[in-house]
Amino acid sequence: MMDRGTQTNPTRRKLLFGASCLAAGLGTPLLLAVRRAQATPATMATAIRQVVGEASVKPGKVKLDLPPLVENGNTVPFTVSVDSPMTPSDYVKAIHVFNEKNPQSNVIGVRLGPRAGRASFTSRMRLADSEKVVAIAELSDGSFWSDSVDVVVTIAACVEDGIP
Amino acid sequence: MSAPLINVPARAKRGDIIIIKTLISHEMETGFRYGTNGVLIPRNIITEFVCTYNGEEIFRADFHQAVAANPFLTFYTVATASGTIAFTWTGDNGFSENASANITVE
Numbered sequence: 001m002m003d004r005g006t007q008t009n010p011t012r013r014k015l016l017f018g019a020s021c022l023a024a025g026l027g028t029p030l031l032l033a034v035r036r037a038q039a040t041p042a043t044m045a046t047a048i049r050q051v052v053g054e055a056s057v058k059p060g061k062v063k064l065d066l067p068p069l070v071e072n073g074n075t076v077p078f079t080v081s082v083d084s085p086m087t088p089s090d091y092v093k094a095i096h097v098f099n100e101k102n103p104q105s106n107v108i109g110v111r112l113g114p115r116a117g118r119a120s121f122t123s124r125m126r127l128a129d130s131e132k133v134v135a136i137a138e139l140s141d142g143s144f145w146s147d148s149v150d151v152v153v154t155i156a157a158c159v160e161d162g163i164p
Numbered sequence: 165m166s167a168p169l170i171n172v173p174a175r176a177k178r179g180d181i182i183i184i185k186t187l188i189s190h191e192m193e194t195g196f197r198y199g200t201n202g203v204l205i206p207r208n209i210i211t212e213f214v215c216t217y218n219g220e221e222i223f224r225a226d227f228h229q230a231v232a233a234n235p236f237l238t239f240y241t242v243a244t245a246s247g248t249i250a251f252t253w254t255g256d257n258g259f260s261e262n263a264s265a266n267i268t269v270e
Contacts, residue, residue, distance in 0.1 A: 112222070126232050
């Protein structure tokens, strides 16, 4: 009896392990297949163009603080801060945040002024996939500066919308 | 229904940079999700947030669907004078919510 027990256990374990591997392997492409219309890098570029117009966007001055690995895409905390003295002659007018693969490219746009004292804000966003997030700041002299972060998301926001 | 939580320092020194924190309960339904009956759930989000300091606008935010449920915002302002800091959230389906806090500046 003891012998039988030790013999059956490993095989059952192997079978369960095999089954779970198969399920995980099948599940991933299914999840990807049911996801619908997403914003692509092109739509993000269009959304950015709508905000900045013809102006060129230079990297620098802006710091987008976002965890590089996100467990839950439903609430991703982020902070945008801009290196600016925030004086009446040199201040940040607006900060915009964009994403690459959510169904809609805009995240948030804020307007502030020299009264803010510090050009920084914190909020929480949704991320539908591992993607790039871009923050763009508009300065009082009309120049645009940006920062981008690539985020890995393990549990995406809006996966439940794929279940019919 | 959606009582906002706000955090503003009660007193500050003139010229100090103070931090303001706001949180409001709202589902921020994206309009991209389907219900269990297969019907698209209509969009219902807060679209705009405005903060005024003694009537002067100091901060404004446009929210889109990618803002997480129960929008949370922290930002800064310079304490210039004693008075009222007021907050307004407006959104889809006629959503409107107000809150205010008093600050004493020495």
